Amino acid sequence: MSPRDGHDLARALLKRATEDEALVRKVADDAEISDAIIGFHAQQAVEKAIKAVLAANGIGFARTHALGYLVGLLEGHAIAGPEELAEVDELGPWAVALRYEIDDAPELDREAALVLVTAVTSWARRAVGG
Numbered sequence: 001m002s003p004r005d006g007h008d009l010a011r012a013l014l015k016r017a018t019e020d021e022a023l024v025r026k027v028a029d030d031a032e033i034s035d036a037i038i039g040f041h042a043q044q045a046v047e048k049a050i051k052a053v054l055a056a057n058g059i060g061f062a063r064t065h066a067l068g069y070l071v072g073l074l075e076g077h078a079i080a081g082p083e084e085l086a087e088v089d090e091l092g093p094w095a096v097a098l099r100y101e102i103d104d105a106p107e108l109d110r111e112a113a114l115v116l117v118t119a120v121t122s123w124a125r126r127a128v129g130g
Helices: 003-027 035-056 067-076 083-094 096-100 110-128
Strands: none
Touching: 003 035, 003 110, 035 067, 035 083, 035 110, 067 083, 083 110
C-alpha cells in the first residue's frame, strides 16, 4: 500500500469510527436501544479506529473483526495505544456475529464501552491527524 493510499484509507476509517462513536455517545443512556446495537457500534468504532492507525502507519491487516488480532499488530509494530486498549476483549462478543445471536448476549457495561470508544477514537484522531 502506498503512503497516499494508506493515509486515504486511514482517514476514511477514522471518519466511520467517529460516526460509530457519535451514535454510541447519543444512545448509550437510552433504555429503548438494545445492548446489541450499542455494543455492535462500540465494537465497530474501536475496530475502525485501530485499523485507521494501522493504515496510517502503512501496516496491512486482515479483514477481521478480531480486536485482539488488531491490538497485536499495534504491539508488534511498537505502536503505543491508550491504556484502555487492554479492555478491547470486552467488546469482542459484540462483533457482527452476535447481532444474530441476541439470546446469548452478555450484559453490556454501557459506561465502560463509551469510555473505551472515546479513548480509542481520540487516540486514533491524534495518530492519524484527523
